[in-house]
Amino acid sequence: MARRHSLQRALCKLQMSRPVVFFSQPSMVTDSIDEIPAARLRVYHVVDEYTGYGQFSPARRRRIQEQEKGMLRQVDVVLVVSQKLYEAKSPLNAHTYLVPNGVNYRAYAAALDDPRLPEDLQAIRRPRLGYSGLISQKVDLEILKSLAQENTEWSFVFVGEVRAGEQAETWRALLAMPNVHYLGLVDISQVPHYVKGFDVGLLPYVLNRQVENSCPLKLYDYLAAGIPIASVDVPAVREFVPYVHLADSPQDFGRAARGALADTAPEHRLARRNIAAQNSWEARVEQISTVIENHLAANAPSGSQVEIE
Incomplete structure (x- = not known):
């Protein structure tokens, strides 16, 4: 009352x-x-x-x-x-x-107009496969651990809050690897400046009922930055193929990541940004x-x- x-x-x-x-x-x-x-x-x-x-x-x-x-x-x-x-x-x-969901397209356009990268990201060797956002139970850290172990020449970059929960041990194992870099929390205004420096944007989710019904915000962030995307097979992401590289299963995520790394066509980069502009x-x-x-x-x-x- x-x-x-x-x-x-x-x-x-x-x-x-x-x-x-x-x-x-x-x-x-x-x-x-x-x-x-x-x-x-x-x-x-x-x-x-x-x-x-x-x-x-x-x-x-x-x-x-x-x-x-x-x-x-x-x-x-x-x-x-x-x-x-x-x-x-x-x-x-x-x-x-x-x-x-949508994206702050103007923020990404402004970031792309700035040729500079944040210093901590610039110091990490390429190719950079990045994840931006909450690192929670929804993220399949086992997939990423296997990928980092099998591809030591790739750099894995994480930006965001960590709430690993039951995956805490796997997260610690990831952090101990020389090609894994956790850059911590950054101000939301700086997120586009980090994402634009990824060579591939990662959507490595645990496939469950919550994820299957989701519309990942990061999908639109990565599109706005123009970067290729490697994702597990989430229904809301399928419509963006071929600009997103889907894994048929968690074990297939490495193939999707390699496909995304090879997707360097300028016309694809432009197409991704155009899609994001329509989803502001x-x-x-x-x-x-x-x-x-x-x-x-x-x-x-x-x-x-x-x-x-």
């Missing part, structure tokens, strides 16, 4: 009488969906298959599944980031739309705005003007 009053005071201060409200977690069906009774439109934005998180117990998965069913039935619009999520969620809400966050905002405006217009009284607060 206290939060409900706080939200109403905030809406009054912002002079928003009937806002468009976004929900981002299934649990919000019980603790948030009725907090704003005057919502003009309720939108559920699904960016993951939440029941696929590996650390959850079977009981918690069932609870999340039931919460999400309730959310899907109560909201007006559902936005999902992958085709797999669309297939899973649309049967429970006919107003489900596929809007994939600005383009995504336009897609979402169009969906919202269409729904508001469809539900508006005849002759009234639709405005989004």
Whole structure:
């Protein structure tokens, strides 16, 4: 009740009488969906298959599944980031739309205009096979360990936070190898400057339900930098072949990496950047705005003007 009053005071201060409200977690069906009774439109934005998180117990998965069913039935619009999520969620809400993830294309364009590389990256010999982002249970470190052992002439570069969990021992083994380089956390504004210095961008995920339903943000980052990509076979990545080199299995990842290293055609580099430009966050905002405006217009009284607060 206290939060409900706080939200109403905030809406009054912002002079928003009937806002468009976004929900981002299934649990919000019980603790948030009725907090704003005057919502003009309720939108559920699904960016993951939440029941696929590996650390959850079977009981918690069932609870999340039931919460999400309730959310899907109560909201007006559902936005999902992958085709797999669309297939899973649309049967429970006919107003489900596929809007994939995107990229800050301008940041990568600016980085590519700067010929310099960060000094710590510049000091690492080429070819550099890089991974940028959270190093978590989702990343198959065993694949990378085998690859680094078998290809000592390649340099493996990691940029980002480490939460290796059960793979902590494998991560330590990787760090002990002379051709593996962990550069730590860098400011988000500097990430494009590191990624552009990779010869290959890596998407070495553990294949599970969460990954199969995902739309990797790093995919668009690598495309924006124009670099070739080696990836496990994630459904959302397949449409970008031949600019992404897919491994048929985890054991096949080395072949995908070698294919990416050989993919040096200037026209492919340009094509990757063009694809990224079409998938900018600005383009995504336009897609979402169009969906919202269409729904508001469809539900508006005849002759009234639709405005989004």
